[in-house]
């Protein structure tokens with residue numbers, strides 16, 4: 439094994455007591471017993487950046503190896519020898535935070551900078567997701583919406599203001615986002631998406647498509663008709679009255695399939711639920727700012743984490759939030775598969 443550089447991830451804190459070292463991050467703590475001076479030298483070296491061989495000057499190799507293995511198991515060791523910096527950039531304070539998603543914050547920020555994301559629907563969910571992605575430094579956004587800004591949007595669509603009334607949402611959104619950050623490339627597309635073919639306006643090498651539209655009712659599955667064959671990962675989020683959801687994020691090249699998810703969901707519905715689903719196809723005309731914001735924020739969180747690290751909590755599963763109870767939970771994993779995958 440080469441003596442590669444190692445360093446504590448930037449979000450990790452540590453404190454030495456008389457006979458032990460405690461390392462902690464968030465709610466997780468690891469305690470290592472030993473001589474205070476030796477442990478302080480090891481922790482200080484790891485904080486600055488060091489190598490395993492250098493650390494063996496302070497303690498026997500087997501002790502160092504056991505210690506490093508313990509930290510490695512927690513994903514607390516990074517191969518990046520310096521804390522990445524982005525002075526003057528909107529995402530400057532985010533870099534250390536990214537180490538919650540993996541060990542190499544600088545590389546994850548580079549992935550966000552290189553990411554190309556489509557957002558369908560620039561309303562109460564999509565507009566806020568766009569704001570989060572721009573703040574996080576995502577490189578390029580394709581925004582699709584056919585609607586114009588109206589007064590009744592302003593309880594939840596914070597990208598827009600009164601001066602935008604009557605303007606296409608995609609144009610007003612690009613103006614607002616550009617005012618916020620010049621570090622993202624914007625592609626506004628004014629279009630009502632009604633079929634998978636309509637999405638051919640998007641590049642086929644997107645890193646992710648976010649479906650944040652609510653008409654037609656099956657818009658997420660329409661997106662999947664395009665994203666699946668194109669190989670573009672897809673995620674959706676929406677808000678009803680008392681609850682909202684985000685996910686599942688499906689990645690075609692890893693075998694993800696939104697049809698399987700939908701098939702399993704329908705298999706669990708009662709006859710009455712099937713009847714209601716057929717009859718009630720219009721989304722609710724009522725909306726509430728906070729409930730849109732919280733779903734958009736959770737969706738934005740998982741989109742950023744996925745783009746940075748390739749993983750997130752809603753990968754392959756749906757998270758549901760019941761606002762009145764302050765309760766979120768994951769829908770059970772699908773037990774049945776769609777006809778294309780039932781023999782898998």
Ligand SMILES: [Zn+2]
Nearest residue numbers: 695698776779
């Ligand atoms: Zn399937």
